[in-house]
Amino acid sequence: MASLPEGALMQRAAAGLAYAVIGHLRGRGLGGVYGKRVVLLVGSGDNGGDALYAGAILARRGVQVEAWLLADRAHSGGVAALRAAGGGVVKLSEGYRSLSGSQPSVVVDGIVGIGGKPGLRPDAEEALAMLAGVPVVSVDTPSGVCVDTGEIDGAHVTADLTVTFGSHKPCHLLDPAASACGTVQLVDIGLRLPKPVIESLEAADVADLVPRPAPDGHKYTRGVVGLRVGSATYPGAALLAVSGANTGLAGMVRYVGTASEWVKRHNPEVVGDGQAQAWVVGSGSADGANSALAFARASGVPLVIDADSLRALNGPLGVPAILTPHAGELAALIREDRGDVEARPLHYARLAAKRFDAVVLLKGRRTTIASPDPDTPVRVNTTGTSWLATAGSGDVLGGLIGSLLAAGLAPIDAASAGAWLHGTAATLASAGGPVTASGVAAAIPAVIRSLPAVSS
Known part of the structure; x- marks a missing residue:
């Protein structure tokens, strides 16, 4: 792992996420991805960075990508990459005003990752309410669930698709959180994994x-x-x-x-x-x-x-x-x-x-x-x-x-x-x-x- 260039794992995760979003769009019978609109809900951590870099890949494929920032800071490299690819990066209030146009085809949930606490902040709840009815692709885990126990305590994202990296997390397997994950797609990014505390037979x-x-x-x-x-x-x-x-x-x-x-x-x-x-x-x-x-x-x-x-x-x-x-x-x-x-x-x-x-x-x-x-x-x-x-x-x-x-x-x-x-x-x-x-x-x-x- 030490031999990998800095940011390599995030780039691998972002590529897997981007192509999962493309597959999800096509799987819904929407034809090609060119011209489709995708909104990224971006938190301050690496989970938001994955979403931003994936958004850059999508933007280069002709997708209209707009990142709504839910915090005062966001992954700087991801923000720069998305802007360079032609995507938009706006504050939450500006994102709401943009909804007067066409509804997004997909929302990417990059609010919080595996280090997040159960529940959502009010601004995240508000954003999700504004986008109600739009299919959601979650990055790694649905934001707001308890990752390690599968428990739910407060508001959380309910995803249509969850794209996770390296291995499944307990919340992907254990109810009630597993019910919020939708379909779970695993992307191998080359992690060395410890002995699991939760496993599932195949x-x-x-x-x-x-x-x-x-x-x-x-x-x-x-x-x-x-x-x-x-x-x-x-x-x-x-x-x-x-x-x-x-x-x-x-x-x-x-x-x-x-x-x-x-x-x-x-x-x-x-x-x-x-x-x-x-x-x-x-x-x-x-x-x-x-x-x-x-x-x-x-x-x-x-x-x-x-x-x-x-x-x-x-x-x-x-x-x-x-x-x-x-x-x-x-x-x-x-x-x-x-x-x-x-x-x-x-x-x-x-x-x-x-x-x-x-x-x-x-x-x-x-x-x-x-x-x-x-x-x-x-x-x-x-x-x-x-x-x-x-x-x-x-x-x-x-x-x-x-x-x-x-x-x-x-x-x-x-x-x-x-x-x-x-x-x-x-x-x-x-x-x-x-x-x-x-x-x-x-x-x-x-x-x-x-x-x-x-x-x-």
Whole structure:
């Protein structure tokens, strides 16, 4: 990095930003970029410098670029470059007067960068209000969100496109801030990156994690997963959890519960009680949730704890465990407000993982998976579709994670790979339309077949 000329990284970032804006304009069916109008909202830091240099590139392509300065100072080199390219640089009040002409095609948000505090100053809020309805491209992160936690506290930019540099930031992955990012486009500018504190699996990562049978393997060496789920009140939960487990990832599936005959009618491969390498408990268990958890815990093997069995927890279990609550269940478990959990998923997933000495998979649009080990990066799952918000989908997920756990994956890997496969299966089964939990389970083998080949 020391060998790079001064300003080289900013120039790389600006070039990536400029061509992302060009792609965004073309993607909206506006034809060529010549003659289009772009307004830059420019703060005092390097984020504003990126916007100014990108504006200079756009101006040289025939775009009408005008920078509105939100501070008394701005990046001097960027200002000079934009003016030299034929762009305009004005104070905010002058920019407002220019709106009497044509509306901009795009606004570039260069207000604050990764060092900014949550919220926006009143002048930035006013500028955004004046430009309401115009598509926004944010530089690195939407201004006003909390970059490191994904939290939102006060006014912020809601972008159509966020162009970030070097690596994704936590706010690009974690809700609620991720919802303000729009589409996120990553530009490689040659940074040397530290070990992440937040990460997200991709298809190649999952391909490396998915257990594959050894040439001399058999059903017992591939892992046996047991499920104590469902009840007379919720027999369907048993069938759905078993369908998530019975996808071929484990060598054998056991079921113990009141829905035994129904489960075996639909899944003739499933057998009854016996030893298992992992147990799944809680889904639809109703009044039997506590006893199911007590039995599974006494077995000494790793557990997946869902739904009704979560209510029985009061501390560490003494065995490796994965807890799979949604926000309401986690709020009840740790005696916090559900709205607070939804506003701060990273904080509360970490808190619960430490309190219960377990991996916590906090379900949501962006499922957040925290390990009790503070040195293990939190994983955020980005796969899925809004159609996945359907009854029974969590039961399928619990069974799927249980099969991965029984097959030998570490709890953090079983939880995060399971969430990725579950979301991807939902997208495949949905094909852009409605999907049921049963359809998600049925699509899991096809997703596994589609994974990239694993290099030997």
